[in-house]
Amino acid sequence: MANNIVKFSRNRQTFVEAAADDLLISTCRLQDVFTTAEVRLTVRLPGLEIEEAVGSWRHEYWLPVADIDARLAKLRGVRVGSGMLKIIRGLVGEEEHLAGLVYMVEECCHGVILSLTRKVLLSAPDDRAGRERFYADMVKKSIRLYDRCAAFAKGSPLVRELEAERGETGSA
Numbered sequence: 001m002a003n004n005i006v007k008f009s010r011n012r013q014t015f016v017e018a019a020a021d022d023l024l025i026s027t028c029r030l031q032d033v034f035t036t037a038e039v040r041l042t043v044r045l046p047g048l049e050i051e052e053a054v055g056s057w058r059h060e061y062w063l064p065v066a067d068i069d070a071r072l073a074k075l076r077g078v079r080v081g082s083g084m085l086k087i088i089r090g091l092v093g094e095e096e097h098l099a100g101l102v103y104m105v106e107e108c109c110h111g112v113i114l115s116l117t118r119k120v121l122l123s124a125p126d127d128r129a130g131r132e133r134f135y136a137d138m139v140k141k142s143i144r145l146y147d148r149c150a151a152f153a154k155g156s157p158l159v160r161e162l163e164a165e166r167g168e169t170g171s172a
Helices: 068-073 084-092 098-122 128-141 156-165
Strands: 010-020 025-033 036-046 047-061
Touching: 010 098, 010 156, 025 098, 036 098, 047 068, 047 098, 068 084, 084 098, 098 128, 128 156
Parallel strands: none
Antiparallel strands: 010 025, 025 036, 036 047
């Protein structure tokens, strides 16, 4: 009986590192029982312009994304900022089998934004109530932060007020 149980695990991580004073590298990796994938964006500061986008995608049952480098190369020169998802879909592709790749590119962009938001986060008040108010106001003012990290995930106390205003329940 134990052999009939479906087993699944997934690990997705996004991290950003400074390659130089004016250069960030944002990488998103995905590993699950079917997929091994990576997307890496090199972003030039201060304009947040994508200098390079490369990646790999292998899935056990889907056809490979044979032209992945060509698709990602279209992102060169794009500025990381608002409206990224629409831009990414338009350049990388909207086909169903590309949804995961598009998501990973978007995650890289959000990683860049969040890494630059760190200084703002460190300016929060010292008291707990003040910090919570500060972060709740921050995510309301910058909606791109919503559901992009654990602190601002759906259902988090820091987004409760935002979800109430939007009529959302906070459950995934």
